[in-house]
Amino acid sequence: MTLKTLLAGAMALGLAAPALAQDDPVKVGFIYVGPIGDGGWTFQHDQGRLAVEEEFGDRVETVFQESVPEGADAERAITQMALGGADIIFTTSFGYMDATNAVAEKFPDVKFEHATGFKREHPNVATYDARFYEGRAVTGTLAGYMTETNKIGYIGSFPIPEVIQGINSSFLHAQKVNPDVEMVVTWAYTWFDPAKEADAARAMIDQGVDVILQHTDSTAPQAAAQEANANGGRVFTFGQASDMIAFATNEDGTPGPRIASIIDDWSPYYIERVGAVIDGTWEQQASWGGMPEGEVVIGEITDAVPAEAKAAAEEMIAAITDGSYHPFTGPINKQDGSVWLEDGEVADDGTLAGMDFYVEGIAGDIPN
Amino acid sequence: MDLSSISPTLLIASLMVAATPILLAALGEMVVEKSGVLNLGVEGMMIMGAVCGFIASVESGSPWLGFLMAAAGGAVMALLFGFLTQVLLSNQVATGLALTLFGLGLSALLGQGYVGIKANSLGRIDLGWLSDLPFVGRVVFGHDPIVYLSLALVAVVWAFLKYTRAGLVLRAVGESHNAAHALGYGVRHVRLMAIAFGGACAGLGGAYLSLVRVPQWTEGMTAGAGWIALAIVVFASWRAGRVLAGAYLFGGITVLQLNLQTAGASVPVELLSAAPYLVTILVLVLISLRAGRAGVAPADLGKPFHAST
Numbered sequence: 001m002t003l004k005t006l007l008a009g010a011m012a013l014g015l016a017a018p019a020l021a022q023d024d025p026v027k028v029g030f031i032y033v034g035p036i037g038d039g040g041w042t043f044q045h046d047q048g049r050l051a052v053e054e055e056f057g058d059r060v061e062t063v064f065q066e067s068v069p070e071g072a073d074a075e076r077a078i079t080q081m082a083l084g085g086a087d088i089i090f091t092t093s094f095g096y097m098d099a100t101n102a103v104a105e106k107f108p109d110v111k112f113e114h115a116t117g118f119k120r121e122h123p124n125v126a127t128y129d130a131r132f133y134e135g136r137a138v139t140g141t142l143a144g145y146m147t148e149t150n151k152i153g154y155i156g157s158f159p160i161p162e163v164i165q166g167i168n169s170s171f172l173h174a175q176k177v178n179p180d181v182e183m184v185v186t187w188a189y190t191w192f193d194p195a196k197e198a199d200a201a202r203a204m205i206d207q208g209v210d211v212i213l214q215h216t217d218s219t220a221p222q223a224a225a226q227e228a229n230a231n232g233g234r235v236f237t238f239g240q241a242s243d244m245i246a247f248a249t250n251e252d253g254t255p256g257p258r259i260a261s262i263i264d265d266w267s268p269y270y271i272e273r274v275g276a277v278i279d280g281t282w283e284q285q286a287s288w289g290g291m292p293e294g295e296v297v298i299g300e301i302t303d304a305v306p307a308e309a310k311a312a313a314e315e316m317i318a319a320i321t322d323g324s325y326h327p328f329t330g331p332i333n334k335q336d337g338s339v340w341l342e343d344g345e346v347a348d349d350g351t352l353a354g355m356d357f358y359v360e361g362i363a364g365d366i367p368n
Numbered sequence: 369m370d371l372s373s374i375s376p377t378l379l380i381a382s383l384m385v386a387a388t389p390i391l392l393a394a395l396g397e398m399v400v401e402k403s404g405v406l407n408l409g410v411e412g413m414m415i416m417g418a419v420c421g422f423i424a425s426v427e428s429g430s431p432w433l434g435f436l437m438a439a440a441g442g443a444v445m446a447l448l449f450g451f452l453t454q455v456l457l458s459n460q461v462a463t464g465l466a467l468t469l470f471g472l473g474l475s476a477l478l479g480q481g482y483v484g485i486k487a488n489s490l491g492r493i494d495l496g497w498l499s500d501l502p503f504v505g506r507v508v509f510g511h512d513p514i515v516y517l518s519l520a521l522v523a524v525v526w527a528f529l530k531y532t533r534a535g536l537v538l539r540a541v542g543e544s545h546n547a548a549h550a551l552g553y554g555v556r557h558v559r560l561m562a563i564a565f566g567g568a569c570a571g572l573g574g575a576y577l578s579l580v581r582v583p584q585w586t587e588g589m590t591a592g593a594g595w596i597a598l599a600i601v602v603f604a605s606w607r608a609g610r611v612l613a614g615a616y617l618f619g620g621i622t623v624l625q626l627n628l629q630t631a632g633a634s635v636p637v638e639l640l641s642a643a644p645y646l647v648t649i650l651v652l653v654l655i656s657l658r659a660g661r662a663g664v665a666p667a668d669l670g671k672p673f674h675a676s677t
Contacts, residue, residue: 194591
């Protein structure tokens with residue numbers, strides 16, 4: 001809860017009428033799942049918000065609310081923002097999907113943009129997502145090269161399609177360069193809980209995992225890996241959502257644990273959509289950009305990575321960016337051995353958006 | 369499934385680390401509630417301790433000063449609550465909730481320049497050959513000093529409440545502030561001291577998160593630990609020993625379930641994730657049931673007191 005939140009609340013009381021005069025700035029609202037200072041997911045969304053302010057200056061006014069739980073309270077927070085006169089509201093986590101649609105029904109004049117979801121029940125709801133699995137293909141490749149114990153770990157948040165795409169993509173590409181690699185998945189059941197994320201990373205390190213990929217929002221796993229390296233370990237990590245470059249060196253100055261990162265750049269999308277509201281051309285859509293659109297960016301690959309691995313990663317970045325390679329290109333089997341994609345076949349977006357299965361070679365079950 | 373990849377030594381060691389922040393916060397809150405005050409601001413005091421401790425440790429280079437400042441930060445927050453509820457007689461529940469919101473916001477503000485940097489942390493103590501013993505060396509003799517401090521504090525709080533005159537006065541104030549007042553004890557004075565102690569403990573717990581367990585500063589990093597501490601106090605029926613059991617159970621099962629998942633145990637993940645909450649509540653409720661009516665809340669818990677009434 002910040003001063004801004006209180007102000008947003010106060011405005012909700014003062015400006016109950018959403019109808020705005022023509023000269024009023026367009027009011028843009030953001031609902032965040034974690035604090036801006038998480039150094040990851042929410043931080044990047046807020047960078048997008050700042051980019052909108054910079055682009056449009058006086059023509060826009062932005063409000064945000066941090067650390068909104070996914071659940072019943074989300075609906076209250078979104079409603080409050082709509083009552084506060086927001087013209088467009090970005091709800092930036094998967095768990096806001098139903099709440100966003102419920103509020104959208106009550107406020108047909110307000111535009112809603114829901115991140116990483118798939119429900120667009122009303123004409124004023126659009127969805128947007130980024131093809132993080134493209135970035136995962138690159139980090140998975142690096143993980144396959146870097147592991148010595150042949151055990152790589154993936155800290156999952158919730159078993160939703162976006163996360164499962166990431167797990168499958170990482171594993172497939174690690175396996176491609178290292179056929180012996182094994183992947184362990186640990187579900188944290190939270191997007192943001194530094195203590196738990198650190199514990200999960202530590203449990204992995206204790207059990208011989210030496211490359212950790214995370215799908216949670218804080219930098220705690222990086223800190224846990226740094227600590228392990230200070231005690232004689234050899235653990236590597238990847239920045240998630242944000243660059244997390246602060247963890248690119250160990251305490252003794254050697255490179256690591258963070259060897260690369262997947263950066264979410266929401267700025268182009270936010271600027272485009274807010275611009276559409278200002279021009280009056282906003283329409284419902286389902287956007288799914290990736291590396292070619294600049295929404296998914298790979299952060300600096302450090303010197304801890306051998307030249308051969310770095311070259312392979314850069315080759316993959318180039319191939320995905322120019323569209324010549326899709327990370328889910330057959331032959332790929334499902335976990336039970338049945339064929340998912342024939343040789344040369346490429347996964348369609350519908351299957352990816354609803355992905356609920358592991359590919360062959362990953363052990364364990366996906367929780368429901 | 370390969371359970372042999374879980375090392376019991378490392379498991380117990382990390383269990384103690386995971387439990388210590390909750391233990392400290394819950395122990396402090398137990399003393400506060402024993403004096404008849406319900407302070408729901410544990411989360412806010414913890415996060416203030418986390419940020420104060422981190423800043424002090426970074427600026428001075430001394431983790432000890434960090435912990436000291438964390439305790440001070442937590443106590444100052446608590447005394448703010450104490451002033452509002454004991455002197456101005458504001459509603460304890462509302463003030464406690466406000467304290468949490470205030471603490472989360474203020475800590476985010478204070479910690480803005482401290483994201484992504486590294487503080488000096490406390491190392492494990494080294495007791496020579498004792499720390500090199502197999503199993504026992506790591507589990508009993510291989511922790512950082514705050515773990516031992518927290519365990520000592522459990523014993524001190526238990527003995528204080530049970531055997532000392534001051535402890536008896538504190539309990540009397542919590543059970544019947546009117547009777548204690550009639551006997552000439554300074555109800556407000558006792559309560560303010562208990563509140564400050566509770567805040568200092570919560571602050572220490574917070575600093576343990578930011579300086580040892582995570583270790584870094586991230587906004588909102590307590591992520592609900594204060595609320596768990598509050599719940600443990602209730603389910604432990606206001607007994608120091610049971611607070612210890614509750615905190616270690618919760619911390620232990622949190623760590624164990626992550627280890628089981630990583631080892632690929634064939635237990636549903638949903639069950640594993642819920643296990644820390646379920647098992648802790650279940651065990652503590654069972655203990656309380658067996659103990660009979662001994663586990664009743666202090667009679668004047670949460671009631672305002674003014675000498676005129």
